[in-house]
Amino acid sequence: MAAARHLAYRDRDWAPQPHADTTLREWLESRLARNDDAAALASRLMEGAAIRLRDLVDHVVFTQLATRTAIEAAGWAQSEPGVWRNPAGMFPPFVAGDAEAVWLRVESVEQFVAAHNLSVAIEGEALAPLRRALALPGEAVSFGVLERGGSPALVPQADDPAERRTARITLQRFRARRRQFDTVEQGLAHTEALVDSAIADLGSPHRACALWLLAEREYWQSRCHAARVQKARQDAVGVGWANIDHHTYDSSRAHYQHTIAILEKLGYELREMLYAGDMAGWGSQVLEQPVIGSTIFADVDLAPHEVELDFAHESLPPLDKHRRAGILCALHGESILEQGLNHVACFYDSKAMRDQMAGLGIRMMPPFSDMPHLYQELTHGDWAAVDPARVDALEADGHLPADEAQRIRMEGAIVTHLENIERNDGYKGFNKPGIDGVLQKLDPRRYGQLKAEQAAAG
Known part of the structure; x- marks a missing residue:
């Protein structure tokens, strides 16, 4: 089945x-x-x-x-x-x-x-x-x-002050939720219980989901300079983050199914999967919340044969070496916990966005989709300090070479981005080969190369 x-x-x-x-x-x-x-x-x-x-x-x-x-x-x-x-x-x-x-x-x-x-x-x-x-x-x-705020209606419904008060309390709980724990298992159990409580209190996974996303974006924005700059611009024209295409989470293989289970409780359904190829070693379950129209990329390390599995629900045994998502989670923690969203993709006129960001001193990486119906590019990203003990463990287990481990200890590692995406002709899909290319480049083990490219670009 x-x-x-x-x-x-x-x-x-x-x-x-x-x-x-x-x-x-x-x-x-x-x-x-x-x-x-x-x-x-x-x-x-x-x-x-x-x-x-x-x-x-x-x-x-x-x-x-x-x-x-x-x-x-x-x-x-x-x-x-x-x-x-x-x-x-x-x-x-x-x-x-x-x-x-x-x-x-x-x-x-x-x-x-x-x-x-x-x-x-x-x-x-x-x-x-x-x-x-x-x-x-x-x-x-x-x-x-x-x-x-989580309603599919086309006109406002009867007001319920008690429900609005519950929504305000729920939002504050999501904003203030604990993200660091002694173990990932404890963190996911705490997060799931918080989501369960919110859904029960509000009587709707859709209302809970809208509030969850609001809090998640605020945490991401606190760690992403480009997001803060652009949010101020979008607030000035009065729309805020109303132009979102998708949110992206990274997860380790060991905790992927639990992460998916939490998202499914919030009303997300499996929509399609993407596999970037054996070279990148990365795959994603694309989920959609049909009532509020939200899409999530849930990224995880994958071996080639695992694309034939229901990897969103079946256990994934450890790989010999971490790949992109696994390394990021080992460095920064799970996206659904302390790492936060890897990036948020927003709709723009792609050329205008790129030019306006350049004028503000924010540079974009080369596009990984450049087609008439789909354009995608990421900001160069924000770096965050990494606990040296995490780096030591990764180096000792053979997941990081010595030179990259030392670089990350001293300089940190990229943690988040803003994505510039333009869609035309109503296109709802994604560019699989392009995603392969950009996410290979964003593997933390290639940060030395990325630093050199950034320096060369000025």
């Missing part, structure tokens, strides 16, 4: 959807042309944070029969009364209504309203499952902003 379940998603193949993308883009462009304030917002997003307005669209409300005809021809189908979805790619739903509107995702409605000095009513209280404001009304089409 497990093998059949694994093979069902193992080789999932996503394809670009140019017809659907053109249909959506032309519809949005025609609506922007009818709302000057929204067009000005699109310019401010690009100039201030390299964000394309189209990457923030949560859903649109349409009124014309011609729109329904066009979207159905492009792959949208009615999934529930009055709602059309396109599962072939990353596209927002179309919703039939009485007045046309475009609803944009933001991290905080208050933040958006304040950033743009607006005087508009906000539906929903802080930490409600769904909040929104009709920020840029227009006679032909209005643009609103929407903040999701």
Whole structure:
């Protein structure tokens, strides 16, 4: 049964959807042309944070029969009364209504309203499952902003002050959670119990998941200079981290199944797997939280034959030598504990983002995906000190050569990045060969080479 379940998603193949993308883009462009304030917002997003307005669209409300005809021809189908979805790619739903509107995702409605000095009513209280404001009304089409806290709804639901108070307490527990323990087993057990309690208190894994991710990003941001710089820019245009494509965790083989189990409790489901090749020695289980639309890369060292296993659920015996994920966890700890997220990938106009970051003194590594439908690159990364005892153990067990062990003792090792990702044609997949190349380069045993490349680049 497990093998059949694994093979069902193992080789999932996503394809670009140019017809659907053109249909959506032309519809949005025609609506922007009818709302000057929204067009000005699109310019401010690009100039201030390299964000394309189209990457923030949560859903649109349409009124014309011609729109329904066009979207159905492009792959949208009615999934529930009055709602059309396109599962072939990353596209927002179309919703039939009485007045046309475009609803944009933001991290905080208050933040958006304040950033743009607006005087508009906000539906929903802080930490409600769904909040929104009709920020840029227009006679032909209005643009609103929407903040999701784990709800799939399209309109705010009845307010529950007790549930909001529970959400606030849960968020504080996630923010303040202990990350360092005597053993990894103790840490994962503590984390799982915390997640179990949050789900029970909130009555929803989706609400718990949204709060979990908020706290996880804050911890990652505290360790990533590029993230702090970019977050300030995105806050200034009012959207916060509303443009996220995926979060990435590293896990050791011994604790991978427990990490996956915690993520599954938060509502994540196995979507597909990636294997970077025997040279890189790395694989990933891609998980998706279908209710809140969140994707996670859960990385782990893999041997070639293990791609045929349900490695997300089956035990993985030790390898003779750690590879990329194993080395990182041995140096910094598990991502779900003290290491934190390896990186967060956010949607941008890739060239604008690269140029704007360069102007701020933040350099990108060479892209590992450079195709019309997918562009990906990482910042050079932030380094963190490593406990010398961890390095000593790795060197003694043959996982680190002496020169790299000494370098890491003295200089530390890369711990986190920000990823610049651009998707076109609704493409939902990833570039497997490109991932192989970049993650070989990010193996801590090649940090000497990486340091030299950084110095040469100035």
